[in-house]
Amino acid sequence: MTVTIVGSQLGDEGKGALVDLWGGNADIVVRYQGGDNAGHTVVEGGEEYKLSLVPSGAIRGKVGVLGNGCVVNPRTLFDELDTLRDRGLDPDVRVARRAHVIMPYHRVLDGIEEEAKSDDDLEAGTTGRGIGPTYEDKVGRRGIRVGDLLDPDVLRDRLEYVVPQKRAVVEDVFGMEAGEEFDIDALHEEFADIGRRLDAEDMTVNAGDFLGTELDDGANLLFEGAQGTSIDIDHGIYPYVTSSNPTAGGASTGTGVGPTVVGQGEVVGIVKAYLSRVGTGPLPTELDGEDEDLADYIREKGGEFGTVTGRPRRIGWLDVPMLRHAARASGFTGIAVNHLDVLAGLDEVKVGDAYDLNGERLETMPATTERWAECEPILKEFEPWPEVDWAAVADEGYDALPDAARTYLDYLSDEVGAPIYAVGVGPDRAETIELVDPFERDA
Ligand code: GDP
Ligand code: IMO
Ligand code: MG
Numbered sequence: 001m002t003v004t005i006v007g008s009q010l011g012d013e014g015k016g017a018l019v020d021l022w023g024g025n026a027d028i029v030v031r032y033q034g035g036d037n038a039g040h041t042v043v044e045g046g047e048e049y050k051l052s053l054v055p056s057g058a059i060r061g062k063v064g065v066l067g068n069g070c071v072v073n074p075r076t077l078f079d080e081l082d083t084l085r086d087r088g089l090d091p092d093v094r095v096a097r098r099a100h101v102i103m104p105y106h107r108v109l110d111g112i113e114e115e116a117k118s119d120d121d122l123e124a125g126t127t128g129r130g131i132g133p134t135y136e137d138k139v140g141r142r143g144i145r146v147g148d149l150l151d152p153d154v155l156r157d158r159l160e161y162v163v164p165q166k167r168a169v170v171e172d173v174f175g176m177e178a179g180e181e182f183d184i185d186a187l188h189e190e191f192a193d194i195g196r197r198l199d200a201e202d203m204t205v206n207a208g209d210f211l212g213t214e215l216d217d218g219a220n221l222l223f224e225g226a227q228g229t230s231i232d233i234d235h236g237i238y239p240y241v242t243s244s245n246p247t248a249g250g251a252s253t254g255t256g257v258g259p260t261v262v263g264q265g266e267v268v269g270i271v272k273a274y275l276s277r278v279g280t281g282p283l284p285t286e287l288d289g290e291d292e293d294l295a296d297y298i299r300e301k302g303g304e305f306g307t308v309t310g311r312p313r314r315i316g317w318l319d320v321p322m323l324r325h326a327a328r329a330s331g332f333t334g335i336a337v338n339h340l341d342v343l344a345g346l347d348e349v350k351v352g353d354a355y356d357l358n359g360e361r362l363e364t365m366p367a368t369t370e371r372w373a374e375c376e377p378i379l380k381e382f383e384p385w386p387e388v389d390w391a392a393v394a395d396e397g398y399d400a401l402p403d404a405a406r407t408y409l410d411y412l413s414d415e416v417g418a419p420i421y422a423v424g425v426g427p428d429r430a431e432t433i434e435l436v437d438p439f440e441r442d443a
Pocket of ligand 3: 011012013038039041307
């Protein structure tokens with residue numbers, strides 16, 4: 001069977017922690033979109049791992065697959081694999097031959113375009129990893145795929161077509177100088193070499209075939225979504241979004257496993273008990289202005305600084321219309337709610353229960369970001385819960401949570417229309433209360 005893990009908000013909901021928890025029952029952990037813009041944290045017995053590209057199942061020694069929907073920077077991949085090996089792990093990662101390669105010029109172009117857009121405040125605040133430009137080339141049918149690296153002649157043909165175009169964009173459109181990232185011979189040498197390494201280490205696969213065969217043999221697949229629903233290219237707050245589909249449909253198109261198979265499995269939305277945002281754009285429930293101190297407190301307590309870029313994350317109250325939208329877009333069968341411990345001990349706990357848009361009450365997100373920016377949150381107040389010994393609560397289970405925290409969780413579950421599968425009360429694997437293991441719900 002399959003279990004798909006999806007970010008319900010703006011990324012960084014703690015997906016890595018749940019992939020690690022439920023990865024215990026998985027045979028293979030599969031990324032289906034995104035690239036090294038992701039930063040997923042796993043904490044096991046106090047030991048912290050931050051993963052950008054290697055699927056989070058690596059900490060438990062599971063086979064990892066980067067599906068065809070991913071964009072792969074081979075430099076980052078090899079660096080991350082080396083770092084994990086230095087820490088005593090033995091990661092086994094396979095890369096889809098249909099996945100697209102992030103080339104050095106994509107990163108340069110990411111930076112140039114963000115800079116150009118910043119004059120009009122239209123920059124997305126990207127991670128600078130070249131994600132958008134790589135997906136652009138994929139859709140523009142001028143991308144370089146992992147399979148192309150294995151054939152030096154094909155690689156040369158692809159580079160000779162695309163690199164002069166990229167060079168022209170930099171020089172003629174932006175009036176800048178194109179550096180070594182745009183040198184066909186140097187690129188060919190480096191990336192043909194990467195192809196030889198991928199081949200020698202037997203790292204490439206036909207992802208759909210590989211996963212389909214494993215499923216036929218009874219394997220459990222865990223699909224690890226990166227980013228989150230509100231930064232999905234289709235369902236998010238365009239243009240302040242990433243360039244892929246973190247929503248559950250991406251698990252099918254991004255791996256070659258059919259939607260009926262993904263749909264027969266479980267789809268779990270990961271929810272942070274408040275909002276955090278690393279990028280730009282509106283945020284109706286943002287804690288700013290006179291709430292700045294509260295935001296600072298939550299940011300420090302929750303360690304809300306970007307895993308990839310180190311940027312301080314913006315903080316807001318939970319946005320419930322955003323969650324209703326996420327639950328529908330992915331068809332959540334369950335949710336996991338993280339960071340309940342971070343909200344403990346506050347004087348007030350609020351959520352945006354609905355929006356007021358020019359006097360009209362909205363239960364879900366409007367389709368344009370400009371309308372979303374005009375939404376005033378209709379806040380609902382909850383009784384705050386006290387600081388407690390979270391390790392003890394995690395040991396004892398759900399019933400040991402403070403009453404007020406359970407009221408908050410019940411409300412969330414009702415509004416989203418999905419049961420609670422897990423509750424995070426701290427970053428460590430041992431600090432997640434599991435109510436349901438989705439792999440044990442196979443019909
Ligand atoms: P991801 O991108 O969704 O995997 O999330 P990140 O790893 O970027 O950010 C989540 C951060 O919160 C990490 O530092 C996690 O270790 C931490 N974390 C996850 N769950 C909890 C939780 O329930 N409580 C607290 N305090 N931290 C958590
Ligand atoms: P994980 O998997 C939070 C945001 C960026 C920016 C927008 C586009 O750790 O949850 P990109 O580099 O993807 O072109 O940037 O998306 N973003 C994330 N925000 N968590 C992430 O990943 C993100 N990946 C991208 O900040 O606003
Ligand atoms: Mg993250």
